[in-house]
Amino acid sequence: MTIPRRSLRAAGTLAAAAVVGLTGAVFSAGPAAAHTPTWAVTCSEVSLDLTAYNSNVTNQVTVTVDGKDLLPTETFGKEFHKKLELPEHDKELTVHLVVKAGDGDNFSRDETKTAPVCEDAGTPSPAPSQGTPSPAPSTEAPAASATPSEAPSTSAPAAASPSTSSPDLAETGSSSATPIIAGAAVAVLLAGGGIMWSVRKRRTAQH
Numbered sequence: 001m002t003i004p005r006r007s008l009r010a011a012g013t014l015a016a017a018a019v020v021g022l023t024g025a026v027f028s029a030g031p032a033a034a035h036t037p038t039w040a041v042t043c044s045e046v047s048l049d050l051t052a053y054n055s056n057v058t059n060q061v062t063v064t065v066d067g068k069d070l071l072p073t074e075t076f077g078k079e080f081h082k083k084l085e086l087p088e089h090d091k092e093l094t095v096h097l098v099v100k101a102g103d104g105d106n107f108s109r110d111e112t113k114t115a116p117v118c119e120d121a122g123t124p125s126p127a128p129s130q131g132t133p134s135p136a137p138s139t140e141a142p143a144a145s146a147t148p149s150e151a152p153s154t155s156a157p158a159a160a161s162p163s164t165s166s167p168d169l170a171e172t173g174s175s176s177a178t179p180i181i182a183g184a185a186v187a188v189l190l191a192g193g194g195i196m197w198s199v200r201k202r203r204t205a206q207h
Contacts, residue, residue, distance in 0.1 A: 041095050043086070043118040046070065048079040050099060057102025064096045065115070086115055140143045 034052035055078035063071035127170035
């Protein structure tokens with residue numbers, strides 16, 4: 001049986017088209033299967049490992065915690081690796097990851113995870129310096145005894161009161177007996193003068 005050449009050419013063309021189509025499908029499916037957005041969340045950090053992305057396009061990644069940026073939007077190529085430290089918290093946090101692939105939205109990711117509370121973050125133990133301090137030694141000087149047994153007396157000696165039985169002071173002439181004494185003295189002088197005059201007169205008469 002002879003097959004016309006036209007039929008052979010048509011069959012070859014269809015086979016070639018089929019091969020090209022399968023090859024394109026394989027290449028197009030390759031990047032889709034290769035995109036690997038791996039990430040993990042602990043109580044203290046977020047780990048990002050985005051691998052096997054298309055390096056010929058611009059890819060973007062953003063991470064937020066309770067609506068606040070933990071990682072503002074960054075661009076990357078074939079892969080992206082980073083660890084982000086979470087803020088201290090006493091309740092669970094909502095971590096939101098958004099990855100936008102430049103080669104199609106079907107390769108993008110929009111996922112949410114929860115960061116638990118670290119065990120030692122709920123009730124922190126007080127630092128040693130925050131405890132009750134021991135009483136500091138007193139720097140005040142000891143108070144002096146109210147009644148010292150051997151301290152010398154500081155009270156001034158009592159002033160001596162005048163004795164009521166002391167002898168009278170000598171009279172200085174201002175006594176009330178002064179006129180009498182003066183009169184007696186005058187009388188004695190006069191008497192003496194008279195005696196001496198009489199004696200002289202007798203002697204004169206004898207001679």
